[in-house]
Amino acid sequence: MPDHSSPFHLPAEPQQAESPSPGDAVTEARRREVVSHLQQMVEPVLNSSIVDLGMVRNLRVVDNYVYLRLYVGRHQLDLQEQIRDRLNQLPWCKKAYVQICTIPGVRTTLAISSGKGGVGKSTTSVNLAAALRLQGAKVGLLDADVYGPNVPQMLGLGQADVRVIDTPHGQRFLPLEACGIKVMSVGLLAEPDHPLAWRGPVLHKIITQFIHEVEWGDLDYLLIDLPPGTGDAQITIIQESPICGVLLVTTPQQVAIADVRRSIHMFRQVGVPVLGIVENMSYLLCGHCGEPTPIFGSGGGQQLAEELKAPLLGQIPIDPTICSGGDTGLPLTFTAPSSAPGQVFCQIATALHYTFDTGNGNLTNPYSVGCVKPAA
Numbered sequence: 001m002p003d004h005s006s007p008f009h010l011p012a013e014p015q016q017a018e019s020p021s022p023g024d025a026v027t028e029a030r031r032r033e034v035v036s037h038l039q040q041m042v043e044p045v046l047n048s049s050i051v052d053l054g055m056v057r058n059l060r061v062v063d064n065y066v067y068l069r070l071y072v073g074r075h076q077l078d079l080q081e082q083i084r085d086r087l088n089q090l091p092w093c094k095k096a097y098v099q100i101c102t103i104p105g106v107r108t109t110l111a112i113s114s115g116k117g118g119v120g121k122s123t124t125s126v127n128l129a130a131a132l133r134l135q136g137a138k139v140g141l142l143d144a145d146v147y148g149p150n151v152p153q154m155l156g157l158g159q160a161d162v163r164v165i166d167t168p169h170g171q172r173f174l175p176l177e178a179c180g181i182k183v184m185s186v187g188l189l190a191e192p193d194h195p196l197a198w199r200g201p202v203l204h205k206i207i208t209q210f211i212h213e214v215e216w217g218d219l220d221y222l223l224i225d226l227p228p229g230t231g232d233a234q235i236t237i238i239q240e241s242p243i244c245g246v247l248l249v250t251t252p253q254q255v256a257i258a259d260v261r262r263s264i265h266m267f268r269q270v271g272v273p274v275l276g277i278v279e280n281m282s283y284l285l286c287g288h289c290g291e292p293t294p295i296f297g298s299g300g301g302q303q304l305a306e307e308l309k310a311p312l313l314g315q316i317p318i319d320p321t322i323c324s325g326g327d328t329g330l331p332l333t334f335t336a337p338s339s340a341p342g343q344v345f346c347q348i349a350t351a352l353h354y355t356f357d358t359g360n361g362n363l364t365n366p367y368s369v370g371c372v373k374p375a376a
């Protein structure tokens with residue numbers, strides 16, 4: 001598997017480990033000079049350094065040449081030329097090679113992750129996609145959860161066939177569509193009721209194909225429903241995609257939080273900003289008196305948010321209609337956006353628009369996506 005880890009976001013050890021000649025003081029000094037120049041380049045919409053946003057990866061300095069990968073959305077392609085111009089001004093630099101890594105047509109790619117399975121990650125992905133769609137955005141949902149690809153069922157797609165089409169760039173998977181959301185899922189490639197038993201290089205190849213070989217058309221947001229945890233599949237997806245940020249889904253209890261804590265390092269290592277925490281199954285509203293009961297404990301999401309200095313974006317109640325919406329293929333947020341859970345998902349969607357569409361966000365300040373209060 002190629003090594004795509006960011007050279008920027010950890011202190012000295014991993015950065016030096018990536019250098020082709022760690023003993024070479026000149027090369028190291030040049031690398032540092034390149035990093036410091038790139039650090040000053042600000043992505044105008046997110047108002048943060050392209051280095052802090054994890055957009056620059058795989059930096060190599062070889063003699064008088066600089067090589068790097070630039071992970072960008074549709075609207076950020078100009079940065080390639082700007083980086084080249086900037087680095088070519090370095091007196092020793094004969095040429096800077098900036099390889100663009102993008103998902104064609106996609107503006108903003110966001111990942112939805114959880115430390116463990118069953119906490120409501122896919123439910124959050126589907127409902128958030130519906131909320132963004134209801135607010136007028138063009139949305140795609142890539143279900144990359146190789147361990148439990150439930151998105152097709154949650155959107156009523158069952159075992160629909162995926163078509164492959166010829167394009168000028170080669171063959172591409174054509175996404176399906178449900179509730180106005182474009183959908184592609186690893187589950188659509190599997191035999192019904194059979195486990196996905198891909199491992200190692202095959203898994204890597206399939207995931208890479210999923211990221212690069214889907215004909216999404218123009219999208220404002222592509223949400224990627226990641227597999228839970230921190231294994232090879234997760235790391236491949238994060239390293240291969242131009243992810244602008246990740247939302248972490250947890251339930252309030254301490255064991256779930258401990259798992260999320262572990263997964264956070266994976267994102268920090270690659271340099272993907274954590275946009276916030278979504279606490280699911282936060283409380284159950286009594287059908288008679290409306291009193292909220294914290295079935296799985298309380299305060300976990302807030303505790304995690306404070307610890308990670310990332311906002312608690314929303315607290316989703318336990319609601320049987322969320323569950324039945326998932327089973328019948330019509331997400332609750334789509335059918336009842338003014339329900340208590342629907343409101344929270346819509347508020348999170350609004351916070352994302354605020355950050356990614358209007359450019360009012362500043363991801364060096366993790367609170368810029370806004371803290372969404374529970375609707376109940």
Ligand code: ADP
Nearest residue numbers: 117118119120121122123317318319322323326
């Ligand atoms: P994950 O993707 O984390 O494995 P899912 O989104 O598949 O978890 O959710 C697991 C189960 O819990 C599903 O049956 C889903 O409908 C249900 N569920 C998730 N969130 C809620 C909620 N807030 N209220 C009721 N049921 C929920």
